[in-house]
Amino acid sequence: MPSDNQRLALLPVGRTGRLDRPSLLLTGGSGVLGRALIDELSPDFDLLCLRRDTPLRDPRVRELQGDLVAPRLGLSPLAWHELALEVDVVLHCAAETDWRTPSQNITRTNLRGADTVLDLAARADAPLYLVSTAFVANTPTEEDRRHFPGAAAYLDSMARAEQMTREAGVPGAIVRPSVVMGDSGSGRIAGRQGLTRMIGSMVLGQAPVLPGAPATRIDMVPRDYVSRAIGDLVRGGVADGEYWLTAGQEAMGLREFADVCADVAVRHGLPRPQRPRFIPVDAVHRLLLPMLAGTSLPASLRRRLEYYAELLLVFQRELPFDTSLGEPDCGTRPTRTDLRAALVRNAESWAGDRAGLLSPNRSAATAPMEVAS
Numbered sequence: 001m002p003s004d005n006q007r008l009a010l011l012p013v014g015r016t017g018r019l020d021r022p023s024l025l026l027t028g029g030s031g032v033l034g035r036a037l038i039d040e041l042s043p044d045f046d047l048l049c050l051r052r053d054t055p056l057r058d059p060r061v062r063e064l065q066g067d068l069v070a071p072r073l074g075l076s077p078l079a080w081h082e083l084a085l086e087v088d089v090v091l092h093c094a095a096e097t098d099w100r101t102p103s104q105n106i107t108r109t110n111l112r113g114a115d116t117v118l119d120l121a122a123r124a125d126a127p128l129y130l131v132s133t134a135f136v137a138n139t140p141t142e143e144d145r146r147h148f149p150g151a152a153a154y155l156d157s158m159a160r161a162e163q164m165t166r167e168a169g170v171p172g173a174i175v176r177p178s179v180v181m182g183d184s185g186s187g188r189i190a191g192r193q194g195l196t197r198m199i200g201s202m203v204l205g206q207a208p209v210l211p212g213a214p215a216t217r218i219d220m221v222p223r224d225y226v227s228r229a230i231g232d233l234v235r236g237g238v239a240d241g242e243y244w245l246t247a248g249q250e251a252m253g254l255r256e257f258a259d260v261c262a263d264v265a266v267r268h269g270l271p272r273p274q275r276p277r278f279i280p281v282d283a284v285h286r287l288l289l290p291m292l293a294g295t296s297l298p299a300s301l302r303r304r305l306e307y308y309a310e311l312l313l314v315f316q317r318e319l320p321f322d323t324s325l326g327e328p329d330c331g332t333r334p335t336r337t338d339l340r341a342a343l344v345r346n347a348e349s350w351a352g353d354r355a356g357l358l359s360p361n362r363s364a365a366t367a368p369m370e371v372a373s
Contacts (some may be wrong), residue, residue, distance in 0.1 A: 020231065021046045024234070025087045027068065027117060028094030030056055033131065033180050036227035037093060044235060045089070053092045062196050068094055068113040071215040073120075084123035089234060092117045092171075093131040095158065097193075099150030106150060110157035111164070118168045127172035127239055129230065130165045132158045132175040134219065134246050162242075171239040177226045178246040179315060184222035184334075184342040187349030194311045195220065199347050200354075202261035205273030214255035214278050217319040219247045221334065222342045228333030229324075236329035243330055248323030250336045252343070254278060260340065264347040 020043055028034040029049035041047060041059040049061045051072065064083070066073035072080040096109040114130065121128035136159045140152035162174055182189035182196070190194060201207040226245050233243065255275070262273050281290055326333030334342070 007292055019118075023048060023086050024089040024091060025050065025064075025083070025117075025120070026061075026091045026093060027113070028092070028131070029058075029061065030054060030190070031093065032190055032193050033177070033223055033226060034093050036183070036223040037091065037230060040224075040227040040231040041091075044231075048087070050094070068116065069109055071116075073116055080120075084120060085118035085125040087120065087126050090117055090121045090126050090128045091131070091230070091234065092122070092128060095131075095154075095161075097154060099148070099154060101150060103149040103153035106153040107157045110154070110161055114161035114164055118164060118170055120168045121172070122168065124237045127237075128165065128168075129172050129234060130161065130174045131230070132162050132174055132176050134178040134244055135315060136162060136176065137321065138315075151310050155359060173233055173238050173240060174242045175230055175233065175241065176244050176246070178219035178321065179225055179250075180222055181220045181222045181342055182346040182349055183224050184338065185224070185345065187342070187345030187347070189223060189346070195306070196346070196350060197307075198311065199261055199343075199350050202258055202273065202276075203268075203270070203351060205265070205271075207276050208274070210254060210258070210278055211280070212254045212278055213252040213280065216278075217247075217251040217253055218257055218315065219251040219319055219321055220243060220339065220343070221247055221325070222339075225325065225331055231294045232329045232331050238329050241253040242320050243327075245322040245325055245331070246321040247321045247334060247339055248325075249320050250334060250339055252336065252339055256340070257343065260343050261347055264344065264351055267348075268351050281365055283299065306315075 014355050024041060024045040025040070026034065026037060029038055029047075030051060032051075038047060038056075038058060038061060047061040048064055049056055050064050050066050050068065052067055064073075066075055073083075076082065092114065095112055096106045099106075100246075116193045118128060120126075133155075135155060138155060140148070140155055145152040148221070165172075165174055176217045180189075180193070198207070229243070229245050255278070259276055262275070266272050323333065324330045333342070
């Protein structure tokens, strides 16, 4: 997608940002990672958060109403100029991550959003930190593109946004988190995401089949580890490089993931779920999807299994990743023990929010099919 913005060669004058607390523009502040970034950065920065419709209602931030895909974020020429005069740092965390969204809309949002914040950073003479995804390392196959167009569009658009950032010549860094879990201490997470749904289905025994060998890794990192690493990079003034915020060699396997969720079910008085049947990833297109299409399974169960097939197919390839966590100005590297404990707390947090659903007296036959969401 060609850029509609002409990068400025001259820097603005008359900056209005406060000298004691630099001004940081954060996009995606209401998202899974964005809330953790507000916690991490608010002590050190004057935070300005872009939002479209729903107010953040957080006294630690100032809100800027705008549209990520509109020219100048939907601001008037004067407001756009004043924003460039004020901003000292740009942290671009917003992206369209819902794979059910039409693929052309995913591409449009992620590329136009990146292009616009790059233009702002250039005008502001501010470093840009682009939050991408570690899974840009996974190139979708043609079968993936046919069966999972949303996931393919997401991966393609994030890879292209990275390329735009490299070519723009704006100082800053590209950061690549893997799957972001809830907080390592509380297990809490803002909003729903694929991992949370998967944990719920595993606790309830609603995932009878999963793609991948039992030892296949799932690279997950708690949101506080990710936000701390990004905060360290920003506070350290890191002006270039690409950073992998991943579990790396410490990532746990699919069987261990299933067993942790089963243990949580038992602790909440439910029968121990049967361990899912694991099938090779290369059999997803050849066997699993045709099987789901040709069965009389309830539509809700078919949709769930297709969703998890898509999720795991994208998130399992080319592992283990490298990791930058624990390097200078890049947070702390979690151990396998840390990650397992975080998964337990994530599963317990999910279960704690659904005490009625997990009553041991509840009949499995009457449980609704979509409760894992």
